[in-house]
Amino acid sequence: MRPKELVCSMKIGISALPLSRVRAGTARVIQCVIEELHKIDSENCYYLYSDRDFELPWEGGRWHKRIVPGPPFLPGTLWLQTVGRRVIIRDRLDLFRGTVDMLPLRLPSELAKVLTVHDLTWPLYSHIAGLFHRCMFWLFFERSTQQADRIIVESRSTARDLERVLKVPESKIEVIYLGVGTAHQPQDPRAAAEFIAAKYGVSKDYILTLGTIVPHKNLITLVRALKILRGAGEISLQLLVAGARGGRFSGFLNAVQSLGLTDKDIRFLGFVPDEDLPMLYSGSSLFVFPSLYEGFGLPLVEAMACGVPVVASNTSSIPEVVGDAGLLVPPTEPEAFAEAILRVRSDEGLRRAMIEKGLKQATGFRWDTSARHHLACMQSVVTRKNSERR
Numbered sequence: 001m002r003p004k005e006l007v008c009s010m011k012i013g014i015s016a017l018p019l020s021r022v023r024a025g026t027a028r029v030i031q032c033v034i035e036e037l038h039k040i041d042s043e044n045c046y047y048l049y050s051d052r053d054f055e056l057p058w059e060g061g062r063w064h065k066r067i068v069p070g071p072p073f074l075p076g077t078l079w080l081q082t083v084g085r086r087v088i089i090r091d092r093l094d095l096f097r098g099t100v101d102m103l104p105l106r107l108p109s110e111l112a113k114v115l116t117v118h119d120l121t122w123p124l125y126s127h128i129a130g131l132f133h134r135c136m137f138w139l140f141f142e143r144s145t146q147q148a149d150r151i152i153v154e155s156r157s158t159a160r161d162l163e164r165v166l167k168v169p170e171s172k173i174e175v176i177y178l179g180v181g182t183a184h185q186p187q188d189p190r191a192a193a194e195f196i197a198a199k200y201g202v203s204k205d206y207i208l209t210l211g212t213i214v215p216h217k218n219l220i221t222l223v224r225a226l227k228i229l230r231g232a233g234e235i236s237l238q239l240l241v242a243g244a245r246g247g248r249f250s251g252f253l254n255a256v257q258s259l260g261l262t263d264k265d266i267r268f269l270g271f272v273p274d275e276d277l278p279m280l281y282s283g284s285s286l287f288v289f290p291s292l293y294e295g296f297g298l299p300l301v302e303a304m305a306c307g308v309p310v311v312a313s314n315t316s317s318i319p320e321v322v323g324d325a326g327l328l329v330p331p332t333e334p335e336a337f338a339e340a341i342l343r344v345r346s347d348e349g350l351r352r353a354m355i356e357k358g359l360k361q362a363t364g365f366r367w368d369t370s371a372r373h374h375l376a377c378m379q380s381v382v383t384r385k386n387s388e389r390r
Contacts, residue, residue, distance in 0.1 A: 006061065008045035010382055013088055013096040016065075017076040020052035025212060026118060028274070029154075029178060029298070030099050036179075036371030038063065044375075047091055051079040066091070077136045080104050094382050102136075103144040112385040114378055115148035119295025120161045125216045142166055150381045152176050152374070154296035155317035174377055178296050179367030183278050186307035186359075192283035196240075199276070202267050203238035207341065208284035208308075210242040210277075210299040211291070213249050213268075218313070220255055221290045223266065224334035225341060227259045235345065239266045239288075242280060281306035286344050289313065292331050297321050301365045304358030309351055311340045321365075325357035 014034065018027035037046070038058050048056065049066045051074070056065055068087050070079040077100070085104035088096055095112040096103065101122075103115055122137040145151060145166055151173050153159045159175055162168040193204040211217050219241065229235040245268070256266060272280055281287065287303035289312035300321050303310055310326035312318050319328055327344065329336035344351055 006045070008062070009043040010094040010378070011045050011047065011091065012378060013047045013049060013066075013091065013093045015080060015084070015097065015099045016048035016050045016054065017080065017100055019048070020050045020054040021076075026100060029118070032179065032181065032367045033371055033374055036367045037375060040368065040371060041375055047093065049080075049084050049088060051076060051083065075132070075136075076100075077102065077140065081140065095378055097378070098144060098148070101144070102140040103147055105140065105143055105147065107147070110385070110389060112378075112381045113148045114150045114152060114381055115144055116152045116154075117145070117158065117162060117295075118154060119158055119293065120165055121216060121293060121295075123165050124161070124293060148172070149385065150174060150377060152377060154178055155294075155320050157317035157320055158295045174373075176370055176373045176377070177365050178298050178301070179365050179370045180298075180301045180305045180362055181367060183275075184281070184302045184305040184362075185278065187279055187282035189282055189307075192279040192281075194283075195279050196276075196283045200240075200267075200269055202240055202269075203264075204283075205236070206238045206240045206284055207286050207288055208240050208242065208280060208303075209288050209290070210272075210280075210303075211289075212243045213241065213245050213252065215252075216292045218290045218292045218331050219252065221331060221334050221337060222288055223256050223259060223261065225290075225337035226265060227261060228334060228338040229342065230261075230265065235342065237285065237345075238264065240269055240280075240284070241266065242269045242272045244271045277302065278306055281308050284308055286311060286341065288337065288341065289318070290331050290337060291315075291318070294318055294321075300326075301362050305362035307355050307359055309344050309354035310358060311337065311344060323357075323361050325354060325361040327354070 018030055021027060045062045047064045047066050051070045053067050059065055066087055068083055070083045081104055088104060093111060098115040101117055103113055107113060126134055145168055153173055153175055154177060156175055159173045162173055163170055197204045209222060226239050281303050286309045289300055291313055293316045295317060297318050300310055300312060304325055310322055312322055312326055312328055313331035314328035315331055327340040329340050
């Protein structure tokens with residue numbers, strides 16, 4: 001007896017380039033969304049496109065990898081526009097999802113296109129991007145927003161930026177918040193701190209920040225705040241910086257050294273695997289996030305979900321994500337960050353209130369809810385596209 005033929009309501013393609021790179025930032029978001037889609041969607045088929053292989057535990061059935069290597073040294077963005085584009089057209093999809101702020105240009109007009117724009121760092125902070133990234137932005141990003149049938153953003157703040165900077169109509173934009181994983185929940189703080197201290201060789205008394213170390217993350221403000229607290233003899237804890245080292249890290253390191261800070265004051269952990277993050281958050285006395293600009297700020301939600309008080313910048317999407325659960329201060333004022341850190345450390349009543357509010361705030365961000373909204377968005381775009389062809 002022949003096996004029953006698999007019927008797909010929609011054939012959905014997804015750019016999976018970040019999944020074959022370091023699993024941080026955008027890759028974590030994509031991974032979490034597709035994991036939830038795999039759980040909730042039993043009607044559609046998915047095709048994940050990349051130039052390098054990556055792990056997909058549930059490959060087969062409705063889920064397929066499309067791994068097609070390109071010429072040596074071809075960047076992923078250019079692979080998507082050339083090799084990837086040819087494979088995508090050949091697969092005769094119903095819809096394609098751009099996940100790295102761009103689509104393959106000149107896709108067939110009948111193919112529905114949904115683009116995720118994580119933030120507008122490139123146009124707003126183009127001076128800190130390398131020449132290659134600036135070129136990729138000007139060549140592909142704006143045209144991708146024009147060719148997309150629908151644009152998904154992760155905050156109302158980013159939606160406003162799209163409308164203001166690129167004149168994208170509000171009717172074309174859909175806000176879908178990110179979520180927090182079930183693993184991110186409070187751990188025993190003392191046990192977590194001891195685990196992190198033993199594994200990474202750091203102090204048991206630490207504050208934490210997390211994210212790729214690039215200029216717009218504004219870590220220099222946090223380092224200066226730490227210097228202020230050290231100079232006043234107010235605090236002796238260690239600052240842990242978790243995240244990959246991005247461009248211009250050496251310049252930032254020189255700035256740290258010029259302030260007279262050493263490994264006893266600040267430690268760079270590099271990329272921390274997902275399985276260690278709940279312990280890393282839970283062991284910290286507070287989470288500090290001085291970023292100048294965020295499209296969402298996922299570490300903020302993860303920290304709150306782990307029962308850690310948050311001190312962060314009062315800019316871009318951060319107030320939208322944190323609400324009244326954290327202390328928000330101007331990102332360019334190290335004195336304000338130093339004062340906020342000291343308040344949380346010295347006022348136990350404030351600390352308990354922030355933890356309680358943070359846990360409540362984090363419940364509003366769930367990956368299963370996010371994935372359902374993604375699926376509904378894709379279905380609506382394909383339905384509208386089909387009706388236009390009739």
